[in-house]
Amino acid sequence: MALLNRSTxxxxxxxYAALLDNAMDAxxxxxxxxxxxxxxxxxxxxxxxxxxxVFERDRDLRSAYAxxx
Numbered sequence: 931m932a933l934l935n936r937s938t939x940x941x942x943x944x945x946y947a948a949l950l951d952n953a954m955d956a957x958x959x960x961x962x963x964x965x966x967x968x969x970x971x972x973x974x975x976x977x978x979x980x981x982x983x984v985f986e987r988d989r990d991l992r993s994a995y996a997x998x999x
Contacts, residue, residue, distance in 0.1 A: 934960065937968045946971045949980040957984045961991045964998040 934944060936989040941947040945965040961984070971977045985992040 932977060934963055939968075942971055942978045943958050943968050945981075946977055949977055949984070952980075954984060958988060958991060961998070966985070966995065966998050 937943045942950075943965065945957060945960045945967055948960055949967075958960075967977055967981065981995075985995070
């Protein structure tokens with residue numbers, strides 16, 4: 931779990947990298963496994979909009995994301 935949410939300088943968290951690459955299937959897997967954006971990434975308008983798009987495609991992911999807190 932720690933590696934799933936570890937942020938790197940180059941790509942950020944795995945979820946952030948998947949969002950930026952528009953890899954919706956990867957986003958789904960990462961969120962279901964407990965992946966989250968870092969605090970800084972959550973304040974990034976592009977990341978927030980992309981994450982909202984993921985939630986609109988699959989509403990169950992919103993609750994999985996909230997549970998990972």
